[in-house]
Every structure is written in structure tokens, then in C-alpha cells.
Amino acid sequence: xxITICTKEDFxxxxxxxxxxxxxxxxxALHHPTLLYEFGNSAFVIRHDNKVVAYLFGxxxxxxxxxxxxxxxxxxxxxxxxxxxxLYQRFEHHAVEHGCLRLKAITSPANTLSINFHRNIGMIxxxxxxxxxxxxxxxxxxxxxxxxxxxxxVGRATHDR
Numbered sequence: 001x002x003i004t005i006c007t008k009e010d011f012x013x014x015x016x017x018x019x020x021x022x023x024x025x026x027x028x029a030l031h032h033p034t035l036l037y038e039f040g041n042s043a044f045v046i047r048h049d050n051k052v053v054a055y056l057f058g059x060x061x062x063x064x065x066x067x068x069x070x071x072x073x074x075x076x077x078x079x080x081x082x083x084x085x086x087l088y089q090r091f092e093h094h095a096v097e098h099g100c101l102r103l104k105a106i107t108s109p110a111n112t113l114s115i116n117f118h119r120n121i122g123m124i125x126x127x128x129x130x131x132x133x134x135x136x137x138x139x140x141x142x143x144x145x146x147x148x149x150x151x152x153x154v155g156r157a158t159h160d161r
Contacts, residue, residue: 001083003090006043006055011036013052014045014073021055021073030071035059042067044090046083053078056087060095065155066102067095088121092154101155106147109134115148123150 006014011033014021018028035043039059046054054074060067069091074083092103105123107114109130119125125135125148140147 001046001048001053003044003046003086006036006040006045006057008036010045010047010052010055011043014055017052017075020075027071031057035070042091042094044087046087048078054083054087056084056091058091058095060098060100061104064102065100066104066151067091067098067100067154069103069105084117085121092152096155099155101153103150103152103154105150106140107150109136109146109148111148118148118150121152123152125150 015031018025018031022028035057039057042058042060044056045052055071056069057071058067058069069088072084072087088103095103103123105118107118109115109132115125115134127135127137127149130136130146134148136146137149138146140149
């Protein structure tokens with residue numbers, strides 16, 4: 001299995017098979033076609049037998065020297081094989097090539113699977129501890145919508161090179 005750029009066919013397959021990647025439809029609206037058409041050079045997939053088994057949609061920030069991971073999903077039967085980590089590494093390489101100094105990812109405080117994954121790949125949560133002991137940024141996604149914001153330093157400033 002290798003990592004490639006997401007094609008229109010891949011994107012369509014992801015949307016068609018959405019329920020095989022996600023247990024709920026809360027993130028369906030985040031699968032916007034701009035991730036393919038406008039940020040397609042940072043949309044990566046892993047296929048097995050012509051089936052998308054994992055994907056990462058990210059983009060390079062226009063305001064900060066950072067790469068933002070918007071979505072990562074792996075089909076359940078392919079989890080625990082390091083595919084998510086491989087996609088993050090590929091995106092990190094892409095981000096550094098484009099001058100990024102950091103990676104950023106966001107999840108909800110209740111998503112312990114995502115929190116543990118991000119910590120395991122070296123991302124650091126920032127913010128204040130919530131009542132459950134999870135570092136969060138209050139109201140990050142709007143009133144009453146706290147989020148866990150992860151940062152990872154990946155590049156070096158030009159003057160340090």
C-alpha cells in the first residue's frame with residue numbers, strides 16, 4: 001500500500017463509503033469538495049485493491065506557517081496498522097516542503113481515541129485543563145464548543161537553517 005494524492009474518484013468513493021469510515025455523520029459537512037479542488041495537493045489516500053482504506057485532508061494555512069490536518073480516517077478493518085501515522089508523516093513532509101514550522105490538528109474533548117492518537121504521534125495539546133483533565137481551548141469552535149488543539153513543531157525558521 002502506498003500513499004498517493006486523492007483523485008476525484010477517490011473523493012467520490014470516500015463520500016459513498018462514508019459510513020464505513022465514520023460512526024456518525026457529524027463530520028460529513030467537513031468533507032467539502034474544496035479539499036479536493038483547491039487543496040488537492042495536500043489530500044492523501046492509501047488504497048488497497050483499488051479501495052480507499054485511509055485518507056488525510058489537510059492544507060497549508062494562509063496566515064501562519066503551519067499545516068492543518070482537517071480530516072483523517074481509516075476504515076475499521078485497516079486500523080492499528082500504522083496507516084494514520086503514515087499519512088501524518090506524508091503530510092508533515094509536504095508541510096515542511098512548503099515552509100511550515102508547525103502542524104496543527106483539532107478534536108473534541110470527548111474524542112479520546114483521537115486525543116490518544118495525536119499524543120502518540122508526538123503532537124502536544126495546548127490550552128487549559130477542563131474538568132476531566134483534558135487540555136482544551138474554551139469556545140474554540142464557537143460558544144460552548146471547546147476543542148483540544150494540538151501543535152507539533154516540524155520545521156525551522158529560515159534564519160536557523
